[in-house]
Amino acid sequence: MTARVRHNDYGPVRPPALGGWEPSRTVTVVVPAYGDQEALDRTLAGLAAQTYPPRLLDVIVADDGSDPPLRLAPSAPARSRVVRVTSGWGRGAARQTGALAATGEVIHWLDADMILSREHIEAHMRWHHLIDYAVVIGDIRFVTSETFEPDEGTVQEYTAKVLESTDMLRDAGTSAYLVHTGATTSVSAALLRAAGGVNAGLNMAEDTELGYRLAQAGAVFIPDREARSWHVGESTVMRREKEVHRHNWSFLGDLVPELRWLRSHPRRQWLVPYVRVVVEATGYEDTRATVDSALAGTVPDVAVTVVGPWGKLTAERHSSLDDPLLDLRLIANLYAHEPRVTLAESAPPSAAPSPFLLTVPSGWTLGAETLAKLVRLADQDVTGLVCAALTETATGVVSARLERTAAYARARHFDGEPDDVVDELFGALWVGGGELGFTDVPEPLAGDPAKWRAVAAKRQEEIKVLEAEVAELRARLDEQPPPEPPRRNPLARLWGDR
Missing domain, CATH: 3.90.550.10 (Spore Coat Polysaccharide Biosynthesis Protein SpsA; Chain A)
Structure with missing residues (x-):
C-alpha cells in the first residue's frame, strides 16, 4: 500500500536506513549520452559498484548520435546495453528513447558524467518502495577535479536556496517541480507514462517541463541528501545562466502555464491553457x-x-430553421x-x-x-x-x-x-x-470593458475594506478619554518655548 502524502509534505514518511532493508522493485538507469566515452566509462563503473542488488538493476545508455558510437567498457554493470537514438536528436529525444526501451518498474535518469556514491541508487529506491507517485531528486555537488573528499563540492545556488526556503520542498506548494533535474532523478515507469513521457522535441529544459507534467500527474517531489553524486566542473546553467534562461524562456511559457511571469502579454494564446x-x-x-x-x-x-x-x-439535408x-x-x-x-x-x-x-x-x-x-x-x-x-x-x-x-x-x-x-x-x-461574480444573467463581458470593469470592482472592494478600517479606528478613538492638558516645561523660561 502506498503512503498518503498531503501536498508535498513527505516528512511523515520514514524511509528505511541505507543497508537496513530488503529491496524488491526493479529499476532501469537511463543514461543519455553524446560522446565523451571516458566520462561514460566512469559513470558506468560507479553504477557497477552500487549497493542496490544487481539482479534488480539494469542500465540503458541512450547514444544520441555519437561518432564513433559509444561502447560498454568491461567495468559496466553486467545488465547494460546501448540503444541508438534514431528519431530526432538532443537530450529530450535521448531520454525518451531510453525510457521506451526500459523494463524496470522505476526509471532512474542519470547524466553520463556523474560520480556516484555506492548507496546512490539504493537511497532513491527506498522511497519508491513506499510511495508509488514519488519523484526522487538526488544530491549533486560540483567539484573541480576527480579527486575530492565526500563532503566537498557546492550545490547549485538556485537549488540550494529553494531547498533551504521550503524545508527541503516540504513547504514548496505547487513549485516543487522547479528543482527537478535529469542529472539524477527517479520516477516510477507508470507515473512517467501517465505524465506522457519525455518531450522528445526539447534539447534544453526538458527536465523542468517533464517535472511540471509529473506534478500534474500527482507526483510528490523528494530530495534525498543521502543519494549523493558529484559532477566535475560547473554545469551549463552555472557557467551561462543568463543565456540558458534566454533560450529556455522562449518556449517554456507555452508549455508550463504556472510560470505566470512568462505569460504577461494580455492577448497572447498559449499551447497549454492555464x-x-x-x-x-x-x-x-x-x-x-x-x-x-x-x-x-x-x-x-x-x-x-x-x-x-x-x-x-451530419451534412445531410436538413431544415435550416426547424432542425x-x-x-x-x-x-x-x-x-x-x-x-x-x-x-x-x-x-x-x-x-x-x-x-x-x-x-x-x-x-x-x-x-x-x-x-x-x-x-x-x-x-x-x-x-x-x-x-x-x-x-x-x-x-x-x-x-x-x-x-x-x-x-x-x-x-x-x-x-x-x-x-x-x-x-x-x-x-x-x-x-x-x-x-x-457568477450570475445567471446572460450578459458576458468582452474585451477591454472586461478588464476595466474588473479593475473597478477590485477598487470598490478595496474601498469597502478601507472604510471599515476607518470606522473601526474612529470607534476606538471615541472610546479613549480626553487627553490631559500639556504641562508647562519648567525650563521654558530659560530655553524659550521650543
Whole structure:
C-alpha cells in the first residue's frame, strides 16, 4: 500500500536506513549520452559498484548520435546495453528513447558524467518502495577535479536556496517541480507514462517541463541528501545562466502555464491553457453566454470544452430553421473557428497538462474577475477543490467546480470517493458564487470593458475594506478619554518655548 502524502509534505514518511532493508522493485538507469566515452566509462563503473542488488538493476545508455558510437567498457554493470537514438536528436529525444526501451518498474535518469556514491541508487529506491507517485531528486555537488573528499563540492545556488526556503520542498506548494533535474532523478515507469513521457522535441529544459507534467500527474517531489553524486566542473546553467534562461524562456511559457511571469502579454494564446473550462451544451443562448464569459475574463490563457452529442450533426439535408438539433448546430457554427473552444462528446477525465479544470453549468456566466478569484482561492492553501454554490433546486445545490489537476491525479492512487480523498490530501472549500461574480444573467463581458470593469470592482472592494478600517479606528478613538492638558516645561523660561 502506498503512503498518503498531503501536498508535498513527505516528512511523515520514514524511509528505511541505507543497508537496513530488503529491496524488491526493479529499476532501469537511463543514461543519455553524446560522446565523451571516458566520462561514460566512469559513470558506468560507479553504477557497477552500487549497493542496490544487481539482479534488480539494469542500465540503458541512450547514444544520441555519437561518432564513433559509444561502447560498454568491461567495468559496466553486467545488465547494460546501448540503444541508438534514431528519431530526432538532443537530450529530450535521448531520454525518451531510453525510457521506451526500459523494463524496470522505476526509471532512474542519470547524466553520463556523474560520480556516484555506492548507496546512490539504493537511497532513491527506498522511497519508491513506499510511495508509488514519488519523484526522487538526488544530491549533486560540483567539484573541480576527480579527486575530492565526500563532503566537498557546492550545490547549485538556485537549488540550494529553494531547498533551504521550503524545508527541503516540504513547504514548496505547487513549485516543487522547479528543482527537478535529469542529472539524477527517479520516477516510477507508470507515473512517467501517465505524465506522457519525455518531450522528445526539447534539447534544453526538458527536465523542468517533464517535472511540471509529473506534478500534474500527482507526483510528490523528494530530495534525498543521502543519494549523493558529484559532477566535475560547473554545469551549463552555472557557467551561462543568463543565456540558458534566454533560450529556455522562449518556449517554456507555452508549455508550463504556472510560470505566470512568462505569460504577461494580455492577448497572447498559449499551447497549454492555464484553466480548462467545461460546459455542457444546452440552449444556444445559455451555452454561448457561459462560454463567452469564460473567454472574456482577466485570465487570458483559458480553453473551453463544450460537451454535447456532436456526432449527431451530419451534412445531410436538413431544415435550416426547424432542425430538431438547431441549437446544437448553432453552437457548432459559432465556435467552428475559435481555437480556444473544443467540441467533445464527453468531458475530459483530466485537464492535464493544464493545472486547473473548471466545470460551469450552462446558463451561468462568469464576471471579468471570477476565474482569477477562483484560482487565487485555490492557491492560498494549495486547495484541491473549490466549489462555488450558484443556486439550490429540489435536487440539490447547483455549483461550479474548480479542480486542481494534480490533486485529482494523486487521488486516483487511493480507494474512496475522489472528492473525499482530495479533501484529505489537499483540502476542499465551498464559497458563494455571487461573491465571485457568477450570475445567471446572460450578459458576458468582452474585451477591454472586461478588464476595466474588473479593475473597478477590485477598487470598490478595496474601498469597502478601507472604510471599515476607518470606522473601526474612529470607534476606538471615541472610546479613549480626553487627553490631559500639556504641562508647562519648567525650563521654558530659560530655553524659550521650543
